[in-house]
Amino acid sequence: xxxxxxxxxxxxxxxxxxxxxxxxxxxxxxxxxxxxxxxxxxxxxxxxxxxxxxxxxxxxxxxxxxxxxxxxxxxxxxxxxxxxxxxxxxxxxxxxxxxxxxxxxxxxxxxxxxxxxxxxxxxxxxxxxxxxxxxxxxxxxxxxxxxxxxxxxxxxxxxxxxxxxxxxxxxxxxxxxxxxxxxxxxxxxxxxxxxxxxxxxxxxxxxxxxxxxxxxxxxxxxxxxxxxxxxxxxxxxxxxxxxxxxxxxxxxxxxxxxxxxxxxxxxxxxxxxxxxxxxxxxxxxxxxxxxxxxxxxxxxxxxxxxxxxxxxxxxxxxxxxxxxxxxxxxxxxxxxxxxxxxxxxxxxxxxxxxxxxxxxxxxxxxxxxxxxxxxxxxxxxxxxxxxxxxxxxxxxxxxxxxxxxxxxxxxxxxxxxxxxxxxxxxxxxxxxxxxxxxxxxxxxxxxxxxxxx
Numbered sequence: 474x475x476x477x478x479x480x481x482x483x484x485x486x487x488x489x490x491x492x493x494x495x496x497x498x499x500x501x502x503x504x505x506x507x508x509x510x511x512x513x514x515x516x517x518x519x520x521x522x523x524x525x526x527x528x529x530x531x532x533x534x535x536x537x538x539x540x541x542x543x544x545x546x547x548x549x550x551x552x553x554x555x556x557x558x559x560x561x562x563x564x565x566x567x568x569x570x571x572x573x574x575x576x577x578x579x580x581x582x583x584x585x586x587x588x589x590x591x592x593x594x595x596x597x598x599x600x601x602x603x604x605x606x607x608x609x610x611x612x613x614x615x616x617x618x619x620x621x622x623x624x625x626x627x628x629x630x631x632x633x634x635x636x637x638x639x640x641x642x643x644x645x646x647x648x649x650x651x652x653x654x655x656x657x658x659x660x661x662x663x664x665x666x667x668x669x670x671x672x673x674x675x676x677x678x679x680x681x682x683x684x685x686x687x688x689x690x691x692x693x694x695x696x697x698x699x700x701x702x703x704x705x706x707x708x709x710x711x712x713x714x715x716x717x718x719x720x721x722x723x724x725x726x727x728x729x730x731x732x733x734x735x736x737x738x739x740x741x742x743x744x745x746x747x748x749x750x751x752x753x754x755x756x757x758x759x760x761x762x763x764x765x766x767x768x769x770x771x772x773x774x775x776x777x778x779x780x781x782x783x784x785x786x787x788x789x790x791x792x793x794x795x796x797x798x799x800x801x802x803x804x805x806x807x808x809x810x811x812x813x814x815x816x817x818x819x820x821x822x823x824x825x826x827x828x829x830x831x832x833x834x835x836x837x838x839x840x841x842x843x844x845x846x847x848x849x850x851x852x853x854x855x856x857x858x859x860x861x862x863x864x865x866x867x868x869x870x871x872x873x874x875x876x877x878x879x880x881x882x883x884x885x886x887x888x889x890x891x892x893x894x895x896x897x898x899x900x901x902x903x904x905x906x907x908x909x910x911x912x913x914x915x916x917x918x919x920x921x922x923x924x925x926x
C-alpha cells in the first residue's frame with residue numbers, strides 16, 4: 474500500500490499486471506505436487522524420507538521450465554525492456570514461494586501446525602521490515618522505485634526458504650541430490666489433475682488485472698486502481714487460505730479413517746463465514762472512507778470496485794472450505810469442471826464489461842464468477858457427503874445478516890466518525906454470533922487438538 478501511494482497507480486499497475494501474470498503460470502512450478510504431498514504425508518508420514526530428495530530435484534527442474542514458458546509468453550505479450558526486468562525477478566520470487574509452500578506442505582502433512590503457521594508469516598514479516606525501512610528513511614524514500622519492492626520480496630523469500638528447508642531436512646533426516654525419472658512419472662500421473670485445477674483457478678482469480686492492463690488504452694492506470702481495491706481482498710483472503718491449509722490434512726486423515734466430517738465442516742464453515750459476513754457488510758457501507766484512509770489517489774473509483782469485490786469474498790470463503798473438502802476426497806475431476814466453468818465465465822464477462830466499464834467491469838465479472846464457482850462446490854460437497862442444510866442454521870444466518878446490515882445502516886447515519894461506526898459493527902456482529910450460537914469455538918478447538926501435534 475505504501476509502495477503504491479509513493480509510486481502511483483500507473484507504475485504500480487505495471488507491477489501488478491506482471492505479478493498476476495507470473496501467478497497464473499506458476500502452476501508450472503508445482504503441477505499439483507504440493508497438494509499431493511500434503512495429502513499423502515498426512516496419511517503416511519513415513520513417506521517424507523522417500524519423497525523429499527526426489528521432490529527437491531523435481532522442483533528445481535520445474536523452475537527451469539517455468540522460467541522458459543514465462544519469458545516466451547512475455548515475448549508474445551509484447552512486454553518491453555522494463556517489464557522484462559521486473560518479470561525476471563518475479564519469476565525468481567514465484568519459484569522461491571512455490572518451494573516454500575512445498576516445504577510447508579511437509580510440516581502441515583506431519584501436523585506440525587504451529588511451526589507451519591510461523592513459517593507462513595515469516596516472509597511477510599521480513600518483507601514489512603525490509604520494504605518498510607526503505608519507505609520510512611527519507612534518503613531511500615525520496616528515490617524509491619517499484620523495482621526495490623520486488624527486490625525486497627526476493628530477499629524475504631530467500632531467508633524464509635532456507636529456514637523452512639533446514640526445518641524439513643531435520644525431520645526427513647536425509648537429503649541426496651538425485652533424480653528418479655520413474656518416480657517423477659509416477660508422481661505426475663497422480664498429481665496432474667491437481668495441476669490443472671490450480672491453473673484454471675488461477676486463471677479465473679487472477680486474469681482480471683492482466684486483461685485490464687492489456688485491453689485498455691489507460692490499462693496500467695486502471696490496473697493500479699483495481700489493485701488498490703484487490704489488495705485488501707488479497708490480504709483478508711490469507712485468513713481463509715490458512716484456514717484451508719489447516720483443514721486439508723485433517724479432512725484427508727478423517728476421510729481415510731472413514732470418520733464423519735459433517736461436524737467439522739459445519740463448525741469451520743460457520744467460524745469462517747461469520748467474520749467474513751460482518752467485514753464485508755461494514756466494508757460496503759464504509760468503502761469510500763476505508764479506501765480514503767489507505768490511499769491518496771483514485772479513491773472513489775477504487776471504493777466502488779472494492780464494494781463489489783468484498784461481497785464476492787463471502788463466496789471465496791465458501792470455496793476455501795468446500796473446495797478443500799472435495800480436494801481431500803479426491804473429487805478433483807469435478808473441481809476441474811467447476812474451474813473450467815469459472816474461466817469461461819470470467820474471461821467472457823471481462824471481454825464484455827472491461828471495454829465499457831473498465832476496472833469496475835472486471836470487479837463485477839469477478840463477483841459473478843466467484844458466486845457461481847462457490848455454489849457449484851457447495852452443491853458437490855452436499856452430493857458426495859450427503860450434507861443437509863439445517864433449517865435452524867439457515868434461519869440464524871438470515872437473522873444474523875439482517876441485524877448486521879441494520880447495524881451498518883444505523884451507525885453510518887447516526888455515529889459521527891466512520892471509524893467508530895466500523896468498530897461498533899465489527900464488535901456487535903461478533904457478539905451477535907455468540908448470542909445466536911452460530912459458532913462454537915470450543916467444539917472446533919477440541920476437534921483440531923485431537924488431530925494436531
